[in-house]
Amino acid sequence: MQKILFDSHTHINNEDFDDESRAQLISEIEDSAVAYAVDIGFDIASSQLAVQHAQTYDWCYAAVGVHPHDAEDMTDDDLMTLKELLKQPKVVALGEIGLDYFRDISPRDIQQKRFVQQLNVAYEAGVPVTIHDRDSHGDMMEILKSSGAFSEARIKTFASRPGEFSKDAGILLHCYSGSAEQARQYIKLGATLSIAGPVTYKNNHKTAAVVREIPLEYLLIETDAPYLTPEPYRGKPNKSPYAEYTARKIAEIKGISYEEVAAQTLANAKRYFRID
Numbered sequence: 001m002q003k004i005l006f007d008s009h010t011h012i013n014n015e016d017f018d019d020e021s022r023a024q025l026i027s028e029i030e031d032s033a034v035a036y037a038v039d040i041g042f043d044i045a046s047s048q049l050a051v052q053h054a055q056t057y058d059w060c061y062a063a064v065g066v067h068p069h070d071a072e073d074m075t076d077d078d079l080m081t082l083k084e085l086l087k088q089p090k091v092v093a094l095g096e097i098g099l100d101y102f103r104d105i106s107p108r109d110i111q112q113k114r115f116v117q118q119l120n121v122a123y124e125a126g127v128p129v130t131i132h133d134r135d136s137h138g139d140m141m142e143i144l145k146s147s148g149a150f151s152e153a154r155i156k157t158f159a160s161r162p163g164e165f166s167k168d169a170g171i172l173l174h175c176y177s178g179s180a181e182q183a184r185q186y187i188k189l190g191a192t193l194s195i196a197g198p199v200t201y202k203n204n205h206k207t208a209a210v211v212r213e214i215p216l217e218y219l220l221i222e223t224d225a226p227y228l229t230p231e232p233y234r235g236k237p238n239k240s241p242y243a244e245y246t247a248r249k250i251a252e253i254k255g256i257s258y259e260e261v262a263a264q265t266l267a268n269a270k271r272y273f274r275i276d
Ligand SMILES: [Zn+2]
Pocket: 009, 011, 040, 096, 224
């Protein structure tokens, strides 16, 4: 099996797995076209588990952070723990962090407070971030701008990228669900966008338009497994090997080959997460 896909956002650390089902998943990933995957933390325990996975599997990298759903339970000590975890080998990003106004599990003011605090940890450490933004597009853009996400100091931290929008701010909007117009604003500012399974859904014209309009250089591919399963497996649990279907859909929309999408998004992700 040719290893050609980079799954930039997955949850091998998902708490619903027992040892056996996780081992099964890992062997499926190892037998698939997936060359790399980033296991993304959503609270402290899952962040620690992601770091453990990154230390165990060559192809696995970790991101550490507290999700907006868990913002209310987050403590100031957790910020210190995240700073320590960021120093571990193969921890490539802070995330996933952000805002979720769709489910509103934590109060919005607390979500915002913990999001900004974690952004500041990323700015200080000079690491890329992975951002969750659900139904909070307006506040998200405002907070990113006012916190310095696209400041000169931040941009200077990262090597420039190819193409017209060469500024890299180390800001990744995961499972990008905004408009094409906002997507254009984001990449001009230096952000990167990650496309997930929903792009394969028949009526998702909005994300298809984003893929059509944004150059491939600024897109990554992800599964967000076990969530957001692409067609033709929608309704079943997602897994990293299904990143293939998202890549195939992007290829179809852009009128290029699946192999080109896989190769370019893999290169983009390696650059974004600074993996040699
Ligand atoms: Zn996620």
